[in-house]
Structures are given as structure tokens and as C-alpha cells.
Amino acid sequence: MGNLQQPNANDATQTSNRSRSVVPCSGLCTRCMDTCRGNCEVFKSSFRGREVIYPGPFGEMTAGGDKDYPIDYSHLNIQGYALGAKGLAEGVEGNPDNTLFPMVDTETSFGVTNRIKMRVPIFTGALGSTEIARKHWDSFAIGAAISGVSIVCGENVCGIDPGLERDSSGKVTHAPDMKRRVEAYRRYREDGYGDILVQMNVEDTRLGVAEYCVEKLGVETMELKWGQGAKCIGGEIKVDSLDRALELQSRGYLVTPDPSDPAVQAAFRATAIKQFERHSRLGFVDEEGFYAEVQRLRDLGAKRVTLKTGAYPMRELAMAIKWASNAKIDLLTID
Ligand code: SF4
Structure with missing residues (x-):
């Protein structure tokens, strides 16, 4: 090979x-x-x-992996058929008039107790704190809303917001970009179809993002996340000002190179360093902690709690399926 x-x-x-x-x-x-x-x-x-x-230029593009796997979806072929139909109402026989393709019902729903319907079984990818996601949020949110599908708002959206306001214990009291995102989707959402899922990682949990989203913005679905961005590295965004880098560091993020280091500051002023990377933490999941967090989110008022995991090996996959089932979470996404 x-x-x-x-x-x-x-x-x-x-x-x-x-x-x-x-x-x-x-x-x-x-x-x-x-x-x-x-x-x-x-x-x-x-x-x-x-x-x-880092793929670049940051904030102006989305990068994909171009590894050419020996097997991919192009090797699958949808085979047609000359007669017969599935999915018709009980007792109804298929014929050329009741099996026209626009009659197909693509509606689906997800959730355990508080189910939510969708016109078609589609979720967006998680659009989080990257500049490209922020810039194009309205297009995705409005498109998802009028199509009756769900949108996923990724992690760190509150944490990187320049307009973020926090109380004396560091918890979010106002996050204008998150508010804008929720409102843009809600404004065009067809009643009863689709929902906005807001993801949380370690830093979001520490900042009290769930409390803010559920209690202040009325978000109904919170998504727990095992790994994000560049998975174990947790790298997602870059910032091109020293002040922003220091601000993100003060909010608990790992920022490299260290913007507090006088040598780094001098290098930035001399333009040898032009940008800083912001990384987030690995969650270190454990079973009891997972169940407790699901319950905490439900107690806050979240109607649905979902889980998204990265492309992890068998151990984490088994943990995700088993723990998600035990906790009766509303949706498990394996990314
Ligand atoms: S010649 Fe050497 S340095 Fe230049 S592009 Fe090729 S591998 Fe890279």
C-alpha cells in the first residue's frame, strides 16, 4: 500500500x-x-x-484532512430497484402513484423524554470559537432554522468573547456573541422543529456557560464534549494581539507562546511573533463524574443533554456508548 x-x-x-x-x-x-x-x-x-x-490564513478558511483512505464512501453504491416500497403506512400497498419521491417523509426526532423533531436527519458540525464560525454563524443558523434541522454551537464561544462579562467568582453574566447566536437561530426557527445545542468543555464548565445559557438564554439542549479542536492538543484558534492573548490567559486558557513572558512580549513587538495560539484542556472523563454532570445539567433546567465524542479508540467508544445509555442522554454523536 x-x-x-x-x-x-x-x-x-x-x-x-x-x-x-x-x-x-x-x-x-x-x-x-x-x-x-x-x-x-x-x-x-x-x-x-x-x-x-496551523492551517491558514486563520479566520478565513476551513481545513479538511486529505488522507486518501483505501476505502471510502465513494466505494458504496446506492442500488435502485424496479418494484416494491418500504415505509408506507400499515396495510398500504405500494404502487406507481403512492411512491413518488417527493412523498417521502424524511422527518425524524431525537431525545429521550423531551423529544425534538427535525425535518431531515441533519445536524451541523459544531461551530465554535473559530473566527470563520463566528463570521458565518448567521448563514448557518438561519439556514438550519428554516430547514427544520439542528445547529450545534461549539465550545469556548463565551470564553473568547471580547464583550464577556463575569461576576466576582469568574462566572459568565453576559456573553453577547452567545446571545446573538442563540437569537439568530431562534428568530427563524420553525416551531417544533430543530434545536440549538450548546457544547461545553472544561473551560466552559469553569466559566459557568451552562448556567448562563440555560438560565439566562433559555437554551434547552446542552452538549458535553469529550475532546475538541485538535483533540488532545485542544488547539482551535489564534489571536493576533498581545492584549487578547493576555485576556484569554487570564480567563484560564493555555496560550502559547506565553504572552506574560517579557521575552515573548518583546518578540511580539518586534513582529518576530505575529500570533498566539489558544488551547483548551483535556477533560479526563470518569464514569461517576459523567453521570453527576449530566444530572447537574438536568437540575439546571436543560431539557436535553447530549454527548459528542471525538474519533477515539475502542476504550473511549465503549465508554461513550455504555455511559450514555446508563445516563439516558438524549443524543450521542461519534465524530
Ligand atoms: S528543496 Fe528541500 S527545502 Fe526546498 S522545497 Fe524541496 S525539500 Fe523543501
Whole structure:
């Protein structure tokens, strides 16, 4: 089996090889020239360090993985059939007149006790604190609302909001961007169809995002999250001002390079450092803690509690399915 993805050059990192001949396992050009003017990842990172691993330009694009798996959905084929129909009402026989495709009912619902209907079985991906998600929220929210499907608001939306207000114990009292997001979806939502799910990670929990969303904004569905962004690294966003970096650090986020370090501050002023990365924490889930958190959210007034997990190995997958079943959560998404 050949390489599934060529390393060392990718449009996501805005890098490319000088030569057409490339060593498959390293991604280096077959002739790596001392006169090269770039621009592979090795070349670029010798100047810009780990900054290169971030897809860019930040805030203006969405990156996908282009690993070419040996099996993918393109190998599946939907086979048609010449007669017969499924899903008709009890006792109704299919015929050419009652099986026209616009008659198909795509409606579905999710939830255990407080079920919510959807026109079609679609959720958006989680649109969280990235700049691209913030900028295009209205398009997604209104589109989801008028289509009768659900939208997922990702983590850290309150935590990175420049307009965030907190009380003396650090809990959210006002988060204008979260409020805007909830209102944009609600304004166009067809009654009874679709819902907005708000995700929570460690930092959101510490900031009291659930209390704010459920009690002040009337959000009905809170989503717990096992891992986010770059999973164990938890990297999602960048900021390009020292003040913003210090602000996020003061709100409990891991910010790299350390904006409190005088040497880093001097490097930023000299433009050697242009941006800071904001990372969030790994949750360290445990069974009793999970059940307690689900109950806490229900006690706050959340009508539905859902769980989304990352692409984890078998251990976490088994934990997610078993614990979610035991806690009777309303939806489990395996991402
Ligand atoms: S430094 Fe230049 S020549 Fe060497 S692998 Fe990178 S792009 Fe190719």
C-alpha cells in the first residue's frame, strides 16, 4: 500500500515542494537544494517554527484532512430497484402513484423524554470559537432554522468573547456573541422543529456557560464534549494581539507562546511573533463524574443533554456508548 498522504507539503499549511520528485515517506524533494527558496514545511518551519502546523490564513478558511483512505464512501453504491416500497403506512400497498419521491417523509426526532423533531436527519458540525464560525454563524443558523434541522454551537464561544462579562467568582453574566447566536437561530426557527445545542468543555464548565445559557438564554439542549479542536492538543484558534492573548490567559486558557513572558512580549513587538495560539484542556472523563454532570445539567433546567465524542479508540467508544445509555442522554454523536 502506498502512502495515504504525502507529508511536508499541503495547501492547508500553504506549503509546496520545489521539485516534482518527492521522497514518499519524508516528503522532501529528491534533491533538497541548498539554494532552495522554499516552500515545503521543513523549509518554512525553519523560519516560523511550529506556527506552520496551523492551517491558514486563520479566520478565513476551513481545513479538511486529505488522507486518501483505501476505502471510502465513494466505494458504496446506492442500488435502485424496479418494484416494491418500504415505509408506507400499515396495510398500504405500494404502487406507481403512492411512491413518488417527493412523498417521502424524511422527518425524524431525537431525545429521550423531551423529544425534538427535525425535518431531515441533519445536524451541523459544531461551530465554535473559530473566527470563520463566528463570521458565518448567521448563514448557518438561519439556514438550519428554516430547514427544520439542528445547529450545534461549539465550545469556548463565551470564553473568547471580547464583550464577556463575569461576576466576582469568574462566572459568565453576559456573553453577547452567545446571545446573538442563540437569537439568530431562534428568530427563524420553525416551531417544533430543530434545536440549538450548546457544547461545553472544561473551560466552559469553569466559566459557568451552562448556567448562563440555560438560565439566562433559555437554551434547552446542552452538549458535553469529550475532546475538541485538535483533540488532545485542544488547539482551535489564534489571536493576533498581545492584549487578547493576555485576556484569554487570564480567563484560564493555555496560550502559547506565553504572552506574560517579557521575552515573548518583546518578540511580539518586534513582529518576530505575529500570533498566539489558544488551547483548551483535556477533560479526563470518569464514569461517576459523567453521570453527576449530566444530572447537574438536568437540575439546571436543560431539557436535553447530549454527548459528542471525538474519533477515539475502542476504550473511549465503549465508554461513550455504555455511559450514555446508563445516563439516558438524549443524543450521542461519534465524530
Ligand atoms: S527545502 Fe526546498 S528543496 Fe528541500 S525539500 Fe523543501 S522545497 Fe524541496
